[in-house]
Amino acid sequence: MSAKKIQIGSRPTGKVAVDEWVKNRESALTGKETTKRLTIDVPESLHRNIKMQCAARGTKIADEVREILLQKYGNV
Template sequence: MSAKKIQIGMKPTNKAISPSADAWVETRKNPDEPEAMKRLTIDVPASLHRMIKSSCAMRGTKIADEVRELLLQKYGNQ
């Protein structure tokens, strides 16, 4: 009975990935993806919260959207 010989391909090399490729991966941005969001927590008096909540409910908007708009008006897209 003869042994079957199997040829194995070449050993992969340990070529270093170019730094420019790593930099590209780390800095690439997809213009179709929305910007990442961060959570902001603030404390407001209960009476102010009631006024904001009822006003938003009457307009059919969310408090977060209203606050985001106010912050953009104040600070813009700097």
């Protein structure tokens, strides 16, 4: 299993608000539109089913959920 690699930028100083630092860090790292986290609760059986199917396809749950949301609500 490969380890997930993340990039950690420099810590914010007293001159920069933490929220602003996070906002700027996200867009700087991805070069894309900033993202927002969406948390939902699903039944354990549904989560297990989604996880098994994603593992069988070699995809990530987050990527598949994003695709479903884009299909439903369109790409802004």
